[in-house]
Amino acid sequence: MRALMPTLLLAAMGHAVAAPIAMEDQSQLQVPGAEASAQFAPPAESELPDNAFGKMVREGHALFVDTRRLMPEAVGNGLNCSNCHLDQGRLAHSAPMWGAYPMYPAYRKKNDKVNTYAERIQGCFQFSMNGKPPAADSPQMTALSVYAYWLSTKAPTGVEIAGRGYPDVPQPKGGYDFKRGEAVYQAQCAICHGDNGEGQKVAGDYVMPPLWGKDSYNWGAGMHRINTAASFIKYNMPLGKPGSLSDQQAWDVAAWVNRHERPQDPRLMEGSIEKTRLKFHANDGVNLYGQQVDGVLIGRGSGS
Numbered sequence: 001m002r003a004l005m006p007t008l009l010l011a012a013m014g015h016a017v018a019a020p021i022a023m024e025d026q027s028q029l030q031v032p033g034a035e036a037s038a039q040f041a042p043p044a045e046s047e048l049p050d051n052a053f054g055k056m057v058r059e060g061h062a063l064f065v066d067t068r069r070l071m072p073e074a075v076g077n078g079l080n081c082s083n084c085h086l087d088q089g090r091l092a093h094s095a096p097m098w099g100a101y102p103m104y105p106a107y108r109k110k111n112d113k114v115n116t117y118a119e120r121i122q123g124c125f126q127f128s129m130n131g132k133p134p135a136a137d138s139p140q141m142t143a144l145s146v147y148a149y150w151l152s153t154k155a156p157t158g159v160e161i162a163g164r165g166y167p168d169v170p171q172p173k174g175g176y177d178f179k180r181g182e183a184v185y186q187a188q189c190a191i192c193h194g195d196n197g198e199g200q201k202v203a204g205d206y207v208m209p210p211l212w213g214k215d216s217y218n219w220g221a222g223m224h225r226i227n228t229a230a231s232f233i234k235y236n237m238p239l240g241k242p243g244s245l246s247d248q249q250a251w252d253v254a255a256w257v258n259r260h261e262r263p264q265d266p267r268l269m270e271g272s273i274e275k276t277r278l279k280f281h282a283n284d285g286v287n288l289y290g291q292q293v294d295g296v297l298i299g300r301g302s303g304s
């Protein structure tokens with residue numbers, strides 16, 4: 001963990017292009033059992049060939065960690081890919097690119113078709129980055145794919161590798177509670193993400209990403225599901241202390257984060273939240289879109 005912190009903070013501060021791509025220590029997680037299961041190690045930066053391929057890998061890496069600044073036309077919020085795929089897409093249990101790349105093409109219920117890897121990334125552009133996905137054959141998409149391909153060097157294809165995705169954290173028997181979630185948030189998250197989930201900026205650039213509001217992921221993003229956010233949070237947050245929250249705390253704080261407004265689901269149907277809820281949210285894990293919480297309709301969208 002000690003080795004990881006500076007890299008993450010550098011990445012968060014926008015110096016990521018200069019930060020080392022390689023992480024020698026793959027055993028940062030303190031989540032019980034997680035160290036034992038993650039065995040795949042992506043190649044080190046020093047193994048990158050000094051040729052056209054190596055150059056493209058570096059370009060993809062830069063786009064991955066500095067997405068918002070390098071691709072303003074494609075990103076509609078304040079986030080970079082590496083904000084949710086930690087350690088530059090290398091970290092096990094943080095949906096690492098080496099766990100993803102070898103699993104595509106694959107069928108996705110979300111858009112009801114077989115998705116290529118490029119199409120999968122386009123999904124994260126549209127929802128997680130609240131933006132306009134670049135064309136599948138654009139130079140940036142190629143660079144992002146080449147970066148993921150390189151991280152997957154020597155991984156088997158079509159076989160789920162340990163460490164892929166964000167491991168499920170089952171919903172606690174008693175459900176979740178917003179008040180407890182708010183308390184966890186104020187005690188353990190606000191110091192970095194701000195009292196109102198707004199993140200922190202230095203010289204106009206986010207150094208801590210926002211969790212809700214106009215610069216956050218939108219209502220169509222995977223992270224808007226409380227179950228998905230709880231999994232991400234349990235295994236990755238608070239930054240530097242993964243695995244320190246109980247399952248209950250992870251669910252409570254995920255529910256608190258995801259009861260706040262964020263950009264509208266771009267699939268909004270005929271301006272109707274209710275139609276959109278029925279079509280896209282009724283069977284999408286545990287989420288609050290289109291529901292009343294304390295008499296307030298959730299999912300109105302926070303402008304942009």
Ligand code: HEC
Nearest residue numbers: 079080081084095099100121124125128165166217222223
């Ligand atoms: C707000 C958080 C967030 C951001 C920002 C984000 N993603 Fe994701 N990404 C997710 C979530 C959540 C999933 C679903 C993971 C799962 O199903 O376990 C995901 C899934 C993926 C997957 C598929 C993973 C797999 O194992 O199949 C890829 C590839 C991916 N993202 C790439 C990107 C790229 C490239 C960017 C930047 C353009 C990006 N993501 C930005 C949250 C994010």
Ligand code: HEC
Nearest residue numbers: 008012082083084188189192209210211233237238239253
């Ligand atoms: C020490 C500072 C710090 C603390 C404390 C912290 N985070 Fe984070 N968090 C970050 C940083 C930095 C990132 C982006 C990681 C990166 O870019 O490498 C992040 C990313 C995230 C993301 C995904 C990106 C986004 O903006 O949606 C979520 C969700 C999140 N944190 C939730 C939480 C929650 C919930 C807590 C409290 C339990 C918490 N964090 C505590 C610094 C922190």
